[in-house]
Amino acid sequence: MATSYTERRPINRGGRKVVARPDERLADLAADEWSVLSVSELLGCGLSAREIQRRSANGRLHRMHHGVYAVGHANPPLEGRLLAAVKACGPYAALSHFSAAVLWEILKAEDRLPEVTVLGQGTRGHAAIRTHRTSVLDPIDLRTHKGIRVTSPARTIVDVAPSLTYPALRRTVRQAQGMHRVSVPQLIETVNRLGPRRGTRNLRRILSTGPAPTRSELEDVVLDLILNGGFEHPDVNKPLVLDSRRVKPDFRWPAQRLVIEADGAAWHDNPVAREDDAERQALLEAHGDRVLRVTWEQAVVRRAETLARIQAAGAPPT
Numbered sequence: 001m002a003t004s005y006t007e008r009r010p011i012n013r014g015g016r017k018v019v020a021r022p023d024e025r026l027a028d029l030a031a032d033e034w035s036v037l038s039v040s041e042l043l044g045c046g047l048s049a050r051e052i053q054r055r056s057a058n059g060r061l062h063r064m065h066h067g068v069y070a071v072g073h074a075n076p077p078l079e080g081r082l083l084a085a086v087k088a089c090g091p092y093a094a095l096s097h098f099s100a101a102v103l104w105e106i107l108k109a110e111d112r113l114p115e116v117t118v119l120g121q122g123t124r125g126h127a128a129i130r131t132h133r134t135s136v137l138d139p140i141d142l143r144t145h146k147g148i149r150v151t152s153p154a155r156t157i158v159d160v161a162p163s164l165t166y167p168a169l170r171r172t173v174r175q176a177q178g179m180h181r182v183s184v185p186q187l188i189e190t191v192n193r194l195g196p197r198r199g200t201r202n203l204r205r206i207l208s209t210g211p212a213p214t215r216s217e218l219e220d221v222v223l224d225l226i227l228n229g230g231f232e233h234p235d236v237n238k239p240l241v242l243d244s245r246r247v248k249p250d251f252r253w254p255a256q257r258l259v260i261e262a263d264g265a266a267w268h269d270n271p272v273a274r275e276d277d278a279e280r281q282a283l284l285e286a287h288g289d290r291v292l293r294v295t296w297e298q299a300v301v302r303r304a305e306t307l308a309r310i311q312a313a314g315a316p317p318t
Helices: 022-032 039-044 049-057 078-088 097-103 153-163 166-178 184-194 200-207 217-228 271-286 296-300 303-312
Strands: 011-013 016-018 036-038 061-065 068-071 093-095 115-119 130-134 142-145 148-151 240-242 245-247 251-253 258-263 290-295
Touching: 022 036, 022 039, 022 068, 036 039, 036 078, 039 049, 039 068, 049 061, 061 078, 068 078, 078 093, 078 097, 078 115, 078 148, 093 097, 097 115, 097 148, 097 153, 148 153, 153 166, 153 184, 153 200, 166 200, 166 217, 184 200, 217 251, 217 258, 217 296, 217 303, 240 271, 245 271, 258 271, 271 290, 290 296, 290 303, 296 303
Parallel strands: 093 148, 115 130, 258 290
Antiparallel strands: 011 016, 036 068, 061 068, 093 115, 142 148, 240 245, 251 258
C-alpha cells in the first residue's frame, strides 16, 4: 500500500528533462493501487485541494471514505474496496478479521463491512468500516498481500475464531494449510503469543489433531469420517514422486500402503480430471498402493458402509 507518491523519473526528450504532469502521475499511481488513492497521495501527484474537489464534482474522482477516492470509476474491484478502507484508517491500520480472511482466500466473500484493525485509539471512526482498535500489533502479525497491508494468515485465523462455529473454523484452518498460507507451528506460536482470548479453545482443539491441509470441503468431510471412525490420522495431500511424476494422494497410510481418494464433482467430473485420476491410481497401484475412492454420498449418507470398506481395506485403528 502506497502512502505517498515518488515522482516518476523524468523522460529525456531531445536532451530536455520533462517532468510528468499531475494526470500522468495520477494514472501511474492509481494503476498500482487498485484505482484507490488517499487525499495525501492525490496531493503528492500534484493536484491542489481545489482540483480534487473539482474532479470529485465532475465524476473523475469518486469519494469512498473520508479522505479516500476511487479514480475514474465508482466501483473498484474487491481489492480496491478493501484497500480504500485501510487507507481511510491511516498509516497504522491493517485489513483484518473476515476481510483479511477473504483477501487470503481462506473464507468466501460475504456482504460485510470492511474490517480494519488500527493501532492506537486516536483514529477517527468511519460509518462504512468496522474498526477494531488494539494497543499491540506486532510486525510479525503484518503482511502486504496484493498491495494491501493485512494481518498475517495466522493472526487472521485467531481474530476470526470467536465468530466461527467449530466446523467452520476447522474448515478455515485446513483451507489455509492446504493453500500453504499457514502451518500448525505458526498458528501455535500466534495463539501462545497473543494469550487467552475467545475462540482459542476451539483453535487449540483443532491444532491438537496435527496438520490436515485439505483442499476441498469433501476432503474435509472424508477426513472427519476417517478420524471419527477411529482410524489413525493419515498423511493428507503429502506428495510422492513415482516414476519421476509428482503424485499427491488425498489420504494415505504409508505403512499399510493404503490410499483414499475423495471423489468430488468439482475435481473429478470432467474427462480430463477422470483421465488424470485413472493415471494416478494406476501409478499408485503399480508401486504397491491400494486405492479406495469415496464420493460425497458415501461420506455423508452411507457413513457406516464406507467406514466398513475403509476397515476392510486395512486402515489402521487408533
